[in-house]
Amino acid sequence: MIAFLARRALSTVPTLVGITILTFAILNLLPTDPIQVWSGGGSYSAEAAEHLRSELRLEQGVAARYASWGFALLRGDLGRSLRDGRTVASVIAGALPWSLLLNLCSVLLIYGVSVPFGLFGASSPGSVADRLGHLILLLLYAVPSFAAALILQQWFAVRLGWLPLHGVSAQGASSVERAWDLARHLALPTACLALSGWAIVARYSRAAFRSLLNREFLAVARAKGLSRLRAYGHVTANAAVPFVTLLATILPGLVGGSVIVEQVFSLPGVGRLYLTSVEARDYPVVLGLTLLSAVLVLAGQLLVDVLYLIVDPRIREGLLGDRGDVH
Amino acid sequence: MRIPPRGRAKFPLALFALAVLSSCTASSPPEIPRSTAPPEYGGRFVFPLRTEPATLNFVTASDQPSDLVARLVGDSLVDRDVDLNVVPRLAASWEFADGGRTLTFHLRPGVRFHDGHPLTSADVKYTYERVIDKTSHALARLDGFLPVERVETPDERTVRVVYRFPYAPALSGWEMPILPRHLYEGEDFLTSRYNRAPIGSGPFRFISWEPGRRILLAANLDYWAGRPYLDTLDLEIIPSQETTLQALLAGEVDYAALTPVQWEAHSKDPSFLRRFATVQYLSLFFYYIAWRTDGTNPFFTDPDVRRAMTLALDREGYVRTVLRGFGQVPDSIFHPAILPPDPELRPLGYDPRAAAALLDRAGWRLDPGSGLRRKDGTAFRFTLLIYGGAEEHVQYSGRNYAGFHDPQIDAWLQDGRRTVDPVARTVLYRSIARRLDDLQPYTYLFFPATRAALSRRIADIRPSPRGIIVQYPGVTRLRLSRPEGG
Numbered sequence: 001m002i003a004f005l006a007r008r009a010l011s012t013v014p015t016l017v018g019i020t021i022l023t024f025a026i027l028n029l030l031p032t033d034p035i036q037v038w039s040g041g042g043s044y045s046a047e048a049a050e051h052l053r054s055e056l057r058l059e060q061g062v063a064a065r066y067a068s069w070g071f072a073l074l075r076g077d078l079g080r081s082l083r084d085g086r087t088v089a090s091v092i093a094g095a096l097p098w099s100l101l102l103n104l105c106s107v108l109l110i111y112g113v114s115v116p117f118g119l120f121g122a123s124s125p126g127s128v129a130d131r132l133g134h135l136i137l138l139l140l141y142a143v144p145s146f147a148a149a150l151i152l153q154q155w156f157a158v159r160l161g162w163l164p165l166h167g168v169s170a171q172g173a174s175s176v177e178r179a180w181d182l183a184r185h186l187a188l189p190t191a192c193l194a195l196s197g198w199a200i201v202a203r204y205s206r207a208a209f210r211s212l213l214n215r216e217f218l219a220v221a222r223a224k225g226l227s228r229l230r231a232y233g234h235v236t237a238n239a240a241v242p243f244v245t246l247l248a249t250i251l252p253g254l255v256g257g258s259v260i261v262e263q264v265f266s267l268p269g270v271g272r273l274y275l276t277s278v279e280a281r282d283y284p285v286v287l288g289l290t291l292l293s294a295v296l297v298l299a300g301q302l303l304v305d306v307l308y309l310i311v312d313p314r315i316r317e318g319l320l321g322d323r324g325d326v327h
Numbered sequence: 328m329r330i331p332p333r334g335r336a337k338f339p340l341a342l343f344a345l346a347v348l349s350s351c352t353a354s355s356p357p358e359i360p361r362s363t364a365p366p367e368y369g370g371r372f373v374f375p376l377r378t379e380p381a382t383l384n385f386v387t388a389s390d391q392p393s394d395l396v397a398r399l400v401g402d403s404l405v406d407r408d409v410d411l412n413v414v415p416r417l418a419a420s421w422e423f424a425d426g427g428r429t430l431t432f433h434l435r436p437g438v439r440f441h442d443g444h445p446l447t448s449a450d451v452k453y454t455y456e457r458v459i460d461k462t463s464h465a466l467a468r469l470d471g472f473l474p475v476e477r478v479e480t481p482d483e484r485t486v487r488v489v490y491r492f493p494y495a496p497a498l499s500g501w502e503m504p505i506l507p508r509h510l511y512e513g514e515d516f517l518t519s520r521y522n523r524a525p526i527g528s529g530p531f532r533f534i535s536w537e538p539g540r541r542i543l544l545a546a547n548l549d550y551w552a553g554r555p556y557l558d559t560l561d562l563e564i565i566p567s568q569e570t571t572l573q574a575l576l577a578g579e580v581d582y583a584a585l586t587p588v589q590w591e592a593h594s595k596d597p598s599f600l601r602r603f604a605t606v607q608y609l610s611l612f613f614y615y616i617a618w619r620t621d622g623t624n625p626f627f628t629d630p631d632v633r634r635a636m637t638l639a640l641d642r643e644g645y646v647r648t649v650l651r652g653f654g655q656v657p658d659s660i661f662h663p664a665i666l667p668p669d670p671e672l673r674p675l676g677y678d679p680r681a682a683a684a685l686l687d688r689a690g691w692r693l694d695p696g697s698g699l700r701r702k703d704g705t706a707f708r709f710t711l712l713i714y715g716g717a718e719e720h721v722q723y724s725g726r727n728y729a730g731f732h733d734p735q736i737d738a739w740l741q742d743g744r745r746t747v748d749p750v751a752r753t754v755l756y757r758s759i760a761r762r763l764d765d766l767q768p769y770t771y772l773f774f775p776a777t778r779a780a781l782s783r784r785i786a787d788i789r790p791s792p793r794g795i796i797v798q799y800p801g802v803t804r805l806r807l808s809r810p811e812g813g
Binding site for chain 1: 378379381382390461462464466469473517518522523538539540541563564565566567569570573574576577579
């Protein structure tokens with residue numbers, strides 16, 4: 001098992017290097033000059049510009065710059081932001097927790113609603129409730145997230161005043177109050193991210209449960225006197241494999257989707273940082289973020305591989321060939 | 328044709344105009360007005376920022392939000408009031424000598440930084456030295472200091488600036504907030520902790536910066552001009568203009584710049600107007616097309632062809648429909664607030680037939696087959712570059728993207744820079760504007776307008792062409808009609 005994982009992890013390294021080369025090349029192909037951005041439109045001396053160019057090694061070739069960036073990275077140094085002089089690591093570390101928290105909450109919300117919904121739909125297929133529920137989820141899916149965000153803000157923050165309009169904070173006397181404050185601030189953006197995920201996951205889980213519910217083993221189990229609930233427990237375990245696959249595809253999507261949501265809800269996360277850095281031609285931060293998301297996507301795939309091994313003994317046998325280890 | 332959608336691609340012609348005309352305004356400035364009514368102190372004013380400041384170092388900042396915070400926390404020798412007149416801040420007075428080559432500032436007595444350390448001429452000199460130091464990355468501040476020969480500090484309260492030649496726009500550069508030398512010395516200038524927690528001598532002290540969220544400022548109770556009326560100034564970072572409007576409606580912010588759609592939806596709604604006042608102003612910069620007149624292409628060396636290009640563009644129509652009235656077609660290269668409009672100068676109207684006639688006369692004849700105009704086998708076809716900080720915008724001298732060179736205008740510019748008499752300068756700059764209108768090296772597109780709504784609890788505020796915050800005394804004298812809390 002360890003050997004398998006090590007092999008799998010090693011095989012992602014070339015992909016990672018390829019992604020960084022591509023990003024570096026694209027950023028350097030852009031016809032932009034950070035010095036023009038920095039000068040803010042005024043005149044400056046050729047001498048000052050020359051100095052900055054040499055500091056940024058703009059006169060060296062792209063390959064040389066990539067090599068020095070790569071070597072620094074091997075020492076764990078991502079460089080410094082051109083925009084504010086902080087280290088790239090600290091800039092990203094400031095934004096990452098917010099995005100992770102937001103995405104984690106929305107994944108939980110998506111699965112927490114969709115899986116029971118799918119199970120319900122599968123157990124009473126074609127019923128009015130099944131069809132109506134499905135229609136509602138599809139409608140929610142069709143709403144673009146920027147529009148959904150505005151509507152949620154309008155209703156729950158401006159008219160009803162139940163939830164904060166935007167921003168994040170965790171203030172309060174006790175840790176319970178702080179958590180409550182944080183939860184209130186995250187409620188609308190989390191809901192906004194979940195809206196479009198519900199329909200997909202519900203549809204997916206309904207199909208998965210339905211194919212399983214028709215299986216004979218369920219009928220046998222029920223005939224043997226197993227309660228409906230226990231029987232469903234077996235179904236859920238069997239349905240886990242497709243869900244794990246779905247998780248791998250949904251994770252990167254949530255990172256991408258949070259650019260809009262972070263923008264509208266003024267959350268200081270990775271998506272907004274990306275946008276600001278691209279606009280400011282802050283190459284080191286853009287590279288650092290690209291590297292980070294590449295690592296996350298590849299790590300997500302690795303995680304899914306591991307989850308497969310855990311949830312499905314058949315895959316474990318096929319991959320590892322260690323039959324003796326099963327059960 | 329594409330036009331940069333946002334103010335990011337800021338064209339500095341009008342700023343340049345502001346600089347060259349700065350000494351048109353009186354140099355014996357008025358005292359800061361003091362209200363005779365019993366002042367109402369207290370309250371929190373919440374102002375939204377679209378983008379987060381890059382740094383709070385007063386001199387390396389090149390973005391607008393950084394500059395805005397620097398002007399509140401820091402204090403400069405001079406500033407501009409709501410009508411862009413130069414007014415004193417740290418410098419109680421100043422005088423030009425040596426035909427305009429020497430500028431002497433007399434600092435106010437007893438000014439202290441927020442940490443209690445006295446501010447002296449040494450701090451002014453230090454700030455100047457950081458700007459011209461090429462390791463400081465202070466490109467955006469360099470403009471006004473390139474002609475400086477040296478800065479002298481005869482005593483603690485006198486700063487003498489010697490220019491290499493008489494330099495009429497000299498005062499503009501000194502709108503720069505003064506750094507505390509005693510804190511920055513011994514720190515790495517680019518990574519100093521004071522770049523994120525600044526200490527200045529301005530009307531507001533820095534309290535906190537929550538990255539991506541807000542910057543909190545509080546009144547400097549020991550400010551030399553008297554404490555600001557407000558207790559705190561809260562700069563909320565809200566990237567979305569939609570969210571900003573919702574925040575205004577929910578009472579979370581006191582100001583919101585509106586999009587054209589928002590303006591149309593709300594600016595005539597009585598219930599909205601009961602709660603909010605509306606303001607509008609024309610930005611100082613404008614968008615333009617610079618025609619490459621330097622012979623690198625066969626089209627735009629001919630002034631008639633350039634004039635045809637301007638005539639062929641429906642600029643009024645663009646402002647009316649695409650911008651929904653959020654702009655104004657420039658009459659001249661100078662913003663109306665800087666140089667009073669010239670009655671003899673009118674923008675060229677939209678006249679495609681006159682444009683076609685000019686092109687025919689210049690030898691660019693319509694080829695019915697391709698629909699293109701041709702001359703000697705060359706098709707009239709060119710690429711329009713949109714500003715984005717790109718290297719392709721080859722620089723000539725300064726920002727002369729058109730590669731435009733006219734000995735007459737150069738001579739007038741030289742004269743204008745050395746002419747201290749405001750009337751003579753106005754005459755000179757009007758001549759420049761008219762000659763540019765004749766030769767059309769640029770097609771001026773529009774000054775973007777800002778339209779905003781602000782909370783009714785704010786009494787007496789008028790936007791300058793640089794907004795409601797960037798003016799002096801501005802927010803220092805801002806009062807809330809119903810102060811919150813104690």
